[in-house]
Amino acid sequence: MKLQHNLGGLEGLDPITPEIEVFVEPWEKRIFGIHTAMMALSNHLDTANPQYMIDQVPTTFKSFWTWGHLRMGAEAMHPFEYFQLRYYEKWLGGISGFFVSEGYITQEELDTRTAELLESSEKAEAPLPMGGNPAIDTQVVKYLREGDSPMRPLAAPAKFSVGDQVRVKNTLVADHTRLPGNLQGHVAEVVKVYDNAFTYFFPTADGIGTPMPVYSLAFKPEELWAESLMDPNSLYYNDIFEVYLEAA
Amino acid sequence: MPSNYPGFKYGADRETFSAAKVKALESLLIEKGVITGKTVDTILGYFETEMGPFNGAKLVAKAWVDPAFKKLLLEDCNAACEAMDFPEGMSGAEGEHMRIVENTPEVHNVIVCTLCSCYPWPTLGLPPYWFKDPTFRARVVREPRVVLSEFGVQLDESVKVLVWDSSAQIRWWVLPMRPPGTEGMSEAQLAALLTPEAMMGVATVKV
Incomplete structure (x- = not known):
């Protein structure tokens, strides 16, 4: 289990930095917007809840992109690198790498x-290109309003x-999980069984993806911590x- | 011992490079028809005017003055959103399944997402940096009372602290206590007292 999957309870850290801003540099807003657009234009949305006519949206984006894909990029990183990068720096690296690997743009x-923008302050301050089909932005706003619920019928x-x-299993974790590592092996009480089932949109190596029940669990502190x-x-x-x- | 941890601030060169890289990426994506020249600004504008902590503040203020609405909010947060005069879609992206927990003199709630930054967008907007900080995520699950005191919330040992880890499926937030001295205030006046931090459990509401 990687350190980024196992943060809970880490000792020897600093006092909290109560930075209440959402973005601490203006550039961070742009990568947030690009990621949100990718989720709103993802090719899986024709099977989503609600269903979108995504194949009729005039974007050249034809890939599958959810939060899980973004998280997987960050979680797949070397742990020492993960903690050297600020939140949106991880996004910028993961998302630009995705567009290169999927062939939308080249690394060159x-x-x-x-490099051009770094060399010329005139270019760096120039406005972005305009244009593009407004139907793309109509779909983006529709997605923001209607979402992409993970709830599915219970099989x-x-x-x-x-x-x-119940006891949290000792699951073998690969590059992505939704289980905080510090919970493995510990016992909790089921306090709520959520209605229906929840998908994760794609299968992970540790077994989520297909719709399954989700439970609200309460852990006592003496069960989790020395x-x-x-x-x-x-x-x-x-x-x-x-x-x-598993049953405890 | 003083720490060398940079927190959220890095050297100017690093920020200049990131700013150039993201602008290069966005301009290429526009030219190649992935997004339009307005897509990112449309999204950012949506979070300034439609989906943000101002919605959560209205829900809390109404719950403070209307016991039946408070019951609905605690039982079914999404149904409570539907009952408000909100812009369409405030059970939409990243708020499909929200739950709210109530602070009382005996119980104090705080939210976290230890694995990343899951957050109820329709009611609280986008998460502040401290919520995304690995230091907060690591510490609050184990020593919540100490972490809360660093935010300025001093809780007596007798107050039970409940820590709610948000996930991809369920997004949590907090119904704070109404402060004394607010009798007779309108819902709009009450809503103006609320901060995202109060609705995340790391601040109390002050008049």
Whole structure:
């Protein structure tokens, strides 16, 4: 398990930096917008809930892109590099790498254009190109309003019920997971079984993807932590996919 | 011992390079028909005017003055959003399944996303940097009372602290306590007192 999957409870860190801004540099807004557009134009949206007529949107973007794809890029990084990069720096690296690997742009094009902007302050301050088919932006706003719900019909009854004790499995993790590593092997109580089932849109090596039940679990602090730094009058809750759990 | 951890600030060269790279990427994507020249600005504008913490503030203010609405909000956050005079779609992207938990004199709630930055966009907008900071994500699950004190929220040992880890599926947020001295205030006046931090559990509401 990589450090970025296993952050919970790490010791020896600094006091919190209470930076309340969403973006700390103007450029970060642009990569946020590009990622959100990619989610809104993803080729899986014709099977989404709600369904979109995505193949009729006049964009050249024909790829599958969800949060999971963005997360997978960050989680696949070398852990020491992950913690050297600020939040949106990871996005910029992952997303620009995706457009190169999928053939939308070449690395040379990107590097040449970047170098031109760095060399000329006039070019760096010039407005972006205009134009493009407005139907693309209509789809982007439609996606923002209607979303892409992961809820799906339940294929088989949920294995666990409210009040059950469950243990988080020791799952072998590859480059992407939705299970915080520090929960592995620990026991929790089921406090809610969510209605229906939840997809993750694509299969991961550790077993999520196909629609399955999700449970709200309550973990006692003494179950998760050794005494140091533990708060005895606290509870920790996580909503966990069924495949990560076994009866305790 | 002083720390060398840079927090969120890096050297100017690094920011200049990132700014040039993202502009290069965006301009190439526009030229190649992936997005339009207006796509990114359209998205950013949406979060300034339609989807943001101002929605959460209206929901909380209404819950403070209307017990039936508060019950609905706590039982079914998305149904409560539908009942408001919000722009269309405030159960949309990243808010398809939201849940809110109530602070009381006995119980204090705080949200986190240890794996990344999952957050209820329709009610709170986009997450502030501290929420995305690995230091916050690592520490709040284990020593929440200490972390809250660093934000200026001092809780008595008798107050139970509940930490809610948001996931891709369920997005959590917090219904803070109404402060004393706000009797007779309108919903709009009450909404103006709310901050994203109060609705995430790392601040109390002040008059």
